[in-house]
Amino acid sequence: MSTTNLFEPLWLSVQLAAITTVILMIVATPIAWWLAQTASRWKPAVQATVALPIVLPPTVLGFYLLIVLGPAGAVGSWWVELSGSALTFSFTGLVIASCIYSLPFAVQPLAAAFESLGQRNLEAAWTLGATRMDAFVSVALPLSVRGYLGAMVLSFAHTLGEFGVVLMVGGNIPGETRVISIVIYDQVESLNYSAAHQLSALLLVVAFIALFGMFFVNRRWERR
């Protein structure tokens, strides 16, 4: 395989992971905040739902997403009406699927950070004239930086390595849904082990660097 052929799926994977991470930070924040603050009896149900992608086989998740996002599915048909194109086997579809697939990896570190923050600092902020929203932005967010770092690294790395869900929902369309993990699979299928080696090693290094960076920064913060 030529270098350009390798670069395209790699770039696609990075784009997918980056967009997914940004969306997840926005979506996971209110969910994690609610989980950390609530005394609702629905909390375990929401926790279980959010955690499902961790235990479900990606093919199962992918299968359901294929049905829901497909042109006949609830979300898919609405999308076809709206945009004229199908969600399945498209980059947009992949982003949606990735967000669901990586949701627990964003929600759980954030919820843990918000929980350890506790009510004390928030109460102090309210008594100093901060509204709930103001206290969240000016106190809870900056004190949860480590939680956000963890959530971003895990969401990014997890999306980068996604395979089963992509295969089910996105297929293998070059430049659209053909991400790096799919290419590795293709190379192995066609017994092109050297290309598979290169790409696998690249993913391994990227994943290690991301996680190492997270733990390294965490340790620095702990020492401060």
Added chain:
Amino acid sequence: MNTNALIQVSYALRRESFVLDINVSLPLRGITGVFGASGTGKTSLLRCIAGLERPVSGTLIVAGDVWQDNASGISRAVHERDIGYVFQEPRLFAHLDVRGNIEYGMRRRERKGAPDIDHVIGLLGLEHLLSRRSDELSGGEAQRVAIARALLCAPRFVLMDEPLASLDQARKDEILPFLDRLHADAGVPIIYVSHNIDEVCRLCDHLVVLDDGRVIADGELQSVLVRMDVPLLSGEQAGSVIQGQAKYYDDNDDLTRLEFSGGDIWVPGKAKVDGSILRLRIRARDVSLCRMKPEQSTILNIVPAVVEAIKSDQGPSMLVRLVLGTDRIVARVTRRSIRELDLKEGEEVFAQIKSVAVRAS
């Protein structure tokens, strides 16, 4: 009484194993002590006033402004109540330095009538700490920053929830002089929760005693202390506070003579002889009584007094309330002594005062 100078508080709170039923008016000036044993609802009362305790029903009227009245559906959110709150722990924001913490409230509240920032920083001795990280402070320093932060958000009054309770004695001694200065400064009114009678006698002008979620006594500090019917203010806690003026310092003996309504009193050390009013704390256990004025006693302070009331105290003790001039103090003596001296109300005696603690008032 003019309601413009009052915080009118009425709360009923029912929690598991705990009931709060409070109906009291607090003066909107000086320092008001809320005194009681642990778990009697002092913190809950402060949290109700701040709006932190929810849901709760009651009314809160501050200088005529209704902050909460659940019957008519009014309840200001925490940030809409112009209060300062000093918690037991400093609760400083770790991501901000000392200056950032102090300015947090200033940025969010109207600055009208706010104290001058440099004045408050000087009052609490924070000049050299401003650029320090808030997690690099000692416990005492952090609590001083928390007090400055609360004062500077321009509150109508400040709620202090045992601000010294989490500190060891050395740190307490470090902060108490700052609280004295705050008291003398007479800027913003303070509601000061404490289970320590020494702190209350030192700092407060008005006293509310809580027991089991209810107010069992409230009024001016000096008059509440000598009521003798408040169990929490009996036994070892019993004592009184009077006011006097330093008149003369004897540097040979290192003693200061103070004048109060009932005569003169000598205290150890040097007090400022500048006409300022000083606060004298006299513990009931440090006062004994004699029928005749003792000649040749080692006790310096022997003043004539009239017995106003006698009441039994814990164990073998009795409490005796004495009138000295226009002041009242309490003596704690044994039941046997009362019988053997045949002491009765209205009789003239001499009070021997063994020890007096003096504070600026």
